[in-house]
Amino acid sequence: MAIYDTFKSRAAQALPQLTSAEIKRMQRFGAMACFRDGERLFEAGRTSFGLYVVIKGVIRISRYDGLGNTSVITEHVAGEFAGEISQFSGAPSLVNGHAVGEVEVLALTTEALRSLLMAEAELGERIVRAFILRRLELIESKACGLVLVATPGHPRMHALQGWLTSNGHPHKVLDPRADEQARALCAHYQPTAEDWTLVVCPDGCVKKNPSVVEIGRCLGTLPEMEDDKLWDVIVVGAGPAGLATAVYAASEGLSVLALETRAYGGQAAASARIENYLGFPTGISGGALAGRAYVQSQKFGVKMAIPAPAGRLLCDQNPLQVEMCGSLTRLRARAVVLSCGARYRRPSLANLKQFEGKGVYYWASPLEAGLCASEEVILVGGGNSAGQAAVYLASHAAKVHLLIRKDSLASTMSSYLIERIAATPNIELHTQSEIVALEGCDEEGLQQVRVRDNRAGTERDYDTCRVFLFIGADPNTGWLGDCGVEVDGKGFILTGLDAAGGAPTTRSGLETTVPGVFAIGDVRANSTKRVAAAVGEGAAVVAQIHAYLARRPVV
Secondary structure (H helix, E strand, O other), rough: OOOOHHHOHHHHHHOOOOHHHHHHHHHHOOEEEEOOOEEEEEEOOOOOOEEEEEEEEEEEEEEEOOOOOEEEEEEEEOEEOOOOOHHHHHHOOEEEEEEEEEEEEEEHHHHHHHHHHOOOOOHHHHHHHHHHHHHHHHHHHHHEEEEEEEEOOHHHHHHHHHHHHHHHEEEEEEEEOOOOHHHHHHHOOOOOOOHHHHHOOOOOOOEEEOHHHHHHHOOOOOOOOOOOOOOEEEEEOHHHHHHHHHHHHOOOOOOOOEOOOOOHHHHHOOOOOOOOOOOOOOOOHHHHHHHHHHHHHHHHEEEEEEOEEEEEEEEEOOOEEEEEOOOOEEEEEEEEEEOOOOEEEEOOOOOOHHHHHOOOOOOOOOOHHHHHOOOOEEEOOOOHHHHHHHHHHHOOOOEEEEEEOOOOOOOOOOOOHHHHHHHHHEEEOOEEEEEEEEEEEOOOEEEEEEEOOOOEEEEEOOOOOEEEEEOEEOOOOOOOOOOOOEEEEOOOEEHHHOOOOOOOOOOOEEEEOOEEEEEEHHEOOOOOOOOOHHHHHHHHHHHHHHHHHHHOOOO
């Protein structure tokens, strides 16, 4: 059996061996199936399945991309099982599986797999852990999933890589100037300037400059959603608060649909390290925390749709309806939870949009950090997110210039981060300072930044091509204008006593002015802007949803 690097140190967890007693317990969840030598059990980009437990024979698992490249990952023998995270959601497989010799398997559907995980906790834990490690292997190998073709530095390439990385999807990048297959693809499709980036889906379909919606359809992250289905709960936004609601609601038997515009985890997923989250004394990255919560949601049967921006909330309908952005599709729910967070705040710079993705960034993930090696960068912001990003980038960049408008960080940042910034030699704090101009061109991107020192009244030009903006966010509530959900003067959603003007009310603490519509997390007025607080509200709202549904007639 060939085991690749990712599996070497944790082979027993990534490729666990089931006992005969465990397989016997699993039999009530599946059905036996047989395959001939060389027959394909599942195909990358085309086949959806739950779990195959090998009873007899061998299943050969191979990486495969849409260009036809293939390589063996491993071979599952009797007592092992085939599958990874895609199998939780019913998305198409990312790998090929072929029978070696006569093969007999115990086949479980996606629904049966979830039932197994609930009924067999210890066995379920081993399966989930194996699925996570296998997805990590696929990501690190960069030999399956999507193929992105464009020259390095293309802004569209960075945007697509960021979306795929944030959603934990394996992909690889080919430069047509250096790769023969990429050159052949370009020669065949003759892309114009507007056609970049070329994207090859796992099933071989080639798309020119596709939207993330098209890629979501290709990968199965954006499933077809039936407008005639009635959900118990629709969660709008899959940040920490929304993920918590989805997990707790689904684990308690409610049908849950989660709609997310960009990537699960929201802004918290971009945090390099969260050090004050209970239970993680050495800290945890926002991406790791979000990834675990996402897998949990899939385990409990949450239907996740990404990218799926909500366009309107129709509160005068019974049941409530969420109309999708750019579509006439209306999704129905008995209750709606608004955890739609906030939109990144942008400074008033005339040509800012020109450089977004080409030198100006609103988060600091490993993808962006990799662009900063040995460079000087500018980071704007004085909150905890800015502090975390500054410390993280300082481990990659030659120097980080941290700009704030105030005299100090004391009123906006946690003390442990202030101390860490002060102890990091390549972070320079510039107080009472702001960016006043960006210079560059479309081809090369950002090249120079002008900074004003408001205390001294002077300006200085920095030859840097990376700027990170962490200047806060505004509530994402503009799409609620057609509904009766009330907001405060800053646009944050009023709930509980705040929604009742402080008067006594039977409204639940997280319920808005519209019955059955709840708000949690950063988008809620007077909420505590912390990951732990968002998760707490996401869990607490589920009890309030149960109480609301109990007193409402079944639609």
